[in-house]
Amino acid sequence: MTDPIADFLTQLRNAFRAEREFCRVQHSKMKQEIARILQENGYIKGYSEEEEAGNKKFLKVELKYVNGESAITVIERYSRPGRRLYFGSNDVPKVLGGLGAGIITTSRGLMTDREARQQNVGGELVCRVW
Secondary structure, three states, rough: OOOOEEEEHHHHHHHHHHHEEEEEEEOOOOHHHHHHHHHOOOOOOEEEEEEOOOOEEEEEEEEEEEEEEEEOEEEEEEEOOOOEEEEEOOOOOOOOHHHHHEEEEEEEEEEHHHHHHOOOOOOEEEEEEO
């Protein structure tokens, strides 16, 4: 069994450690939504879709550095295929006391833990980043 989301997060971590300008991964809607949330919260510069011959799509993620250090200190998978973790609207945990961001998949799409508490929805906590 593979976990494409965990692979995506690992590719981001490795690209930051290697001090690359961008990271290129296979495209999926969920990866694109995670990249959107990371961009909105200031963890990456941006992302774009690229298409190659053979109808293959890739996601190019532009990495962000602040004073030579990566903007992401830690990015980790929380819920995984072998252990799904769901939280009700009242139980959505804060990441690092509210300083980090948790990415939650809800019935209204992917959103941060902060947005989920504001909209009073729960869901699966996919990953945490700070």
